[in-house]
Amino acid sequence: MPDRFAYSNALRDVHPVEKLVFSFSCMVIALISGSTAVHLIVFMIMAGAVLFLARIPLGYYVGIIFKAFVFVFLGSVAVAYGAVDLKGAVFVFFRAFAAISCFYFLILTTPAADILPVLRKVRVPSIIIELMGLTYRFIFVFMDIMQKTRTAQSSRLGYDGIKNSYRSMGILISSLFARMLRQADYLNTALESRGFTGELNVMQRVFKSSAVNIAAITVIDIFLIVIGSG
Numbered sequence: 001m002p003d004r005f006a007y008s009n010a011l012r013d014v015h016p017v018e019k020l021v022f023s024f025s026c027m028v029i030a031l032i033s034g035s036t037a038v039h040l041i042v043f044m045i046m047a048g049a050v051l052f053l054a055r056i057p058l059g060y061y062v063g064i065i066f067k068a069f070v071f072v073f074l075g076s077v078a079v080a081y082g083a084v085d086l087k088g089a090v091f092v093f094f095r096a097f098a099a100i101s102c103f104y105f106l107i108l109t110t111p112a113a114d115i116l117p118v119l120r121k122v123r124v125p126s127i128i129i130e131l132m133g134l135t136y137r138f139i140f141v142f143m144d145i146m147q148k149t150r151t152a153q154s155s156r157l158g159y160d161g162i163k164n165s166y167r168s169m170g171i172l173i174s175s176l177f178a179r180m181l182r183q184a185d186y187l188n189t190a191l192e193s194r195g196f197t198g199e200l201n202v203m204q205r206v207f208k209s210s211a212v213n214i215a216a217i218t219v220i221d222i223f224l225i226v227i228g229s230g
Helices: 002-008 016-032 036-053 058-083 086-109 112-121 126-155 162-193 211-229
Strands: none
Touching: 002 086, 016 036, 016 086, 016 112, 016 211, 036 058, 036 086, 036 211, 058 086, 112 126, 126 162
16 A cells, blocks of 8 residues: 555655655654654654645555554553653654654655665665565565455355464465465576576666755754754
């Protein structure tokens, strides 16, 4: 689902470098800052950008944010319980939540196919880039195989009762492992047959930089730094 929105959102034509700089600069400021106000402002900025600029549906965004909220909340509770520091746990909660909102902005507005060429331009080793691309692709292959297998099991009452559910789940996991290995072997064979030398060369979309966007990112970053240092 995030990949579908990444290709269809209203910020699709914005230069990926601008979106990367915007999300990562705000994330770094949120992680470094000791001000809860900065964390809240970062979250509101990212939420506003996702909902009003990228035009991601509110229901979907609330859904993924709620999952992140539960995860971060449980982690903060563990911090509060282990360190007996309620104030520190609250601080960790807001800082982590702000950083996650920056990450969500990036994945909901920028496809992986646009991010990888940027990494190549900043001299990230090609082996890391190719592994990232292949791993990202296999996530969707994995999800597709899992969904089809589970649907086939459900149609045969594979999840009727606790005993059958555990049995079907075990079969599903073992089947997924075997099929993913087979898919990886097929992919490796296909790449070698096409003369793969360690780098996948594909056509890249041409983007235009926007002086307005760059100025807006600069103003937002300066504003956050001023709030954090005040």
